[in-house]
Amino acid sequence: MTTEPEPYYADEQVTLYHGDMRELLPALNLQADCIVTDPPYGETSLAWDRWPDGWLETGASASRSMWCFGGLRMFMHYAGEFTAAGWHLSHDAVGKDVDTVWEKHNGSGPNRDRFRRIHEQAGHFYTGAWRDVHHEAQRTTTGIVERGRIVKQGRKDIGHRGHYTTGSWADNGTRLLTSVIKARSMHRNGGIHPTEKPVGLLAPLIRYACPPGGLVLDPFAGSGSTLDAARQSGRRAIGIEANEAYCAAAARRLAHTTLEIQ
DSSP states (O other): OOOOOSSSEOOEEEEEEHHHEEHHEEEEEESEEEEEEEESSSSSSTTTTOTTTTTHHHHTTBBBBBEEEEEEHHHHHHHHHHHHHHHHEEEHHHHHHOOEEEEEEEEEEOOSSOOOEEEEEEEEEOOOOOOGOOOOOOOESOOOOOOOOEEEEEOOOOOOTOEEEEEEEEEOOEEESSSSSEOOSSSTTTSSSOOOOOOHHHHHHHHHOOTTTTTTEEESOOHHHHHHHHHHTTTTEEEESSSSHHHHHHHHHHOOOOOOOO
């Protein structure tokens, strides 16, 4: 009989495990609505920055939808592994790029002979049929309501974006959330992990890919920010972290009352 792993931390909405996700996920035998994670990219000599071979296949066994952070260098280098594991960028199916760019307030990186890097990407991937994957476009409030006319795309595939016709519309004061999200990095804001993502950045990604009350999985939980954002968004969450020091820090964070997402 297989014994289920013992949680490092657990409350009514969040469970955190300590260990290697490639060993723990099969033992947990779960299906999450989506994965939201920031894996080690394997681009530096830092001890923790080692690409976990096989993690994409393991992740695909636990969810059909995934937001994965990374730079263009990482995505290009491991593109073959994403494909071999069955992961596809969602824009391949719907004709619209669902990659998101995070614009930080400051740059990072040791290079002095390139542009100062103030952004990071998050690609949305899926396996199987797109129609079977939860995806809910996020909107933001503009505070301005107008009435007017809009040019909308028809069904015919003509030209760059198809056949266009005109139609009327009623503004409800919201707009689609843009693919560039501005949020301050955690380096000067009490961050726990060197690559920690702010909760305000993670929340719209979670709402897009996971229904209310659904389950979010982060196999590289780090500081626990994904788990925190999921809990604040009304979702359940399971995290796995290989470094026990970060597990302890994430557990302390999760044990405290969380603030409302800004």
